[in-house]
Amino acid sequence: MEDLKRAKELLKTDPESGISLLRTLIHTELPEEENARVKEAAVLALGEVLAKQHRASDLAYLVEEIRPLFNAFPKAKTAKIVRSLIDYSSLIPDSLALQIKLCEDSIAWCNEEKRAFLRQRLETKLAQLYLDSNRYKEALDSLSVLLKEVKKLDDKLQLVEIQLIESKVYHKLENVPRAKAALTSSRSCANSIYCPPILQAEIDLMSGILNCEEKDYRTGFSYFYEAHEGFNSVEDPRALQALKYMLMSKIMCNKPEDAYALINTKGGIKYTGREIDAMKAVAHAHEIRSLHEFQAILQSYRDELEGDSVVNRHIQALYDTMLEQHLIRIIEPFSKVELSHIAELIGLPEDSVTDKLSQMILDKKFEGTLDQGIGCLIVYDDPPTSKLYDTSLKFLDTLNLVVDSLFEKATQAKA
Incomplete structure (x- = not known):
């Protein structure tokens, strides 16, 4: 010694x-x-x-x-x-x-x-x-064999770890149903044993991520809060990641003021840095509905926002939604308008505007067509809504009542 x-x-x-x-x-x-x-x-x-x-x-x-x-x-x-x-x-x-x-x-x-x-x-x-x-196939192949073996031994703690990793792999492969199924199995095993705080926090973090994938940001925030508390209690650096996701959830719920309140709490001040500054800047850009500021933030905080695939995916979705709303507001008064004029009004490159408009037309966000020969967008009036479908549904409902009534009378006659 x-x-x-x-x-x-x-x-x-x-x-x-x-x-x-x-x-x-x-x-x-x-x-x-x-x-x-x-x-x-x-x-x-x-x-x-x-x-x-x-x-x-x-x-x-x-x-x-x-x-x-x-x-x-x-x-x-x-x-x-x-x-x-x-x-x-x-x-x-x-x-x-x-x-x-x-x-x-x-x-x-x-x-x-x-x-x-x-x-x-x-x-x-x-x-x-x-x-x-990023070797997802090898990960799944390894887990499938290991899962069968560990199930026979009924080692529940290791089952929790294996199924949690499996859920993460399926999430990376964008297979949300399989990711949710694996996570549900992991959580079920965790509830039947004593689960270490770190492992429980990881499960909560993954639960929040999957809820956000389904646009349920309120439930996602609750899970991120639990994960943050768990990581923070043992001084795990992933507490910062959970806090970022909490702020992201509030922003996606259109509650930037709640994001500011979180940042100014004791827990938020503890993790002050570029990661939190990036989320605060995104919240401000969303609050004032400024596309220019949003673009500047995406450039200034590229590593902090694009470095995290979860944050990047949802923040990009938010930016796309804001861009679509601005474009629809701009083209609303026109029946025919030059693409260069739209690009000038919104302050974006003409190529980017053209690509976005073509995507919106294909997604049926509005009726129109692009005439690139003369560089114009032609906007059609909304087609008149046919009343045939509503009438047909009312007719089928009435017919259904008649059939039910006849069935009851036939049953009573037999009795």
């Missing part, structure tokens, strides 16, 4: 000497009563310092070289060490490929050593890494 303390102190003043001493401790035979404890601490300390120094190859070699030691370790301690070293590798920038390789190699070793529990945990981690690296 004295050598271990000295090694940790050396890491602060002379890292290379500290690393050398830790390696020596790992490969030195120690008294049986402290062998596993000291070596575990040495391995974890060494893995952490290698990750902080961004020494990816050395960390990968460490994971491989310590495997012979695991024969003398309890299986639970082995699982903790392997998973901790893979988690440490996430401290290295752009290390997704390294993490995936470490997981795949460790899973192969688990299969050789018949360590089923650790393998299942690593496969769950690998599926999450596949998701992060």
Whole structure:
């Protein structure tokens, strides 16, 4: 233990000497009563310092070289060490490929050593890494096999994690029904056991995202609030993400004043920064209905808005809605108008205006056609609404009542 303390102190003043001493401790035979404890601490300390120094190859070699030691370790301690070293590798920038390789190699070793529990945990981690690296097919293939295996064991906590990852994958693939089904299963399992606060917050965050996909922003806000409280209680950085989604929900509900109130609360002030400034600017642009300000914000806060796919999708939808409303207001007085004049009035490039108008015509937002030969938009009057459909429905309702009446009389006659 004295050598271990000295090694940790050396890491602060002379890292290379500290690393050398830790390696020596790992490969030195120690008294049986402290062998596993000291070596575990040495391995974890060494893995952490290698990750902080961004020494990816050395960390990968460490994971491989310590495997012979695991024969003398309890299986639970082995699982903790392997998973901790893979988690440490996430401290290295752009290390997704390294993490995936470490997981795949460790899973192969688990299969050789018949360590089923650790393998299942690593496969769950690998599926999450596949998701992060946009390898959705591999993630689903891995999860489908793992899900069947874990269901047989009835390990509900791991089932919650697996089904939550599955929901995230389907959401990325824009398959909302399957994402909701997986999330419902995950939430059902979570309700039957003690669910760690972080995992519960992740479930709430995903629930809010899926509700927003269905335009139910009020319910989405409630889930984001719960997620924010959960992440904030353990100082998890994802609390900021949940707060952004809360602000987005208020903006999409046409309540920018509520967004300002959230930003000025104690919780909002705690996370003040460019992320929150971006959402505040969007709320202001939406409040004053300014397309020019909206465009300037999308440029100024590109990383903050486009970097988050959820925020980007809904903010772009909001911008498109505002643009359509402005265009309809501009063309309303005209039966025929030059595209250049519309572009001048709205202050956008003519090509962008033309593309948007053609999309609106195809979506039947208004009746008209584009004559690009002369660069004009021709607006048609709304076609007269036929009363035939309403009359037909009333006739069918009356006929239905007659048939029901005849059926009742026939039944009474038989009785």
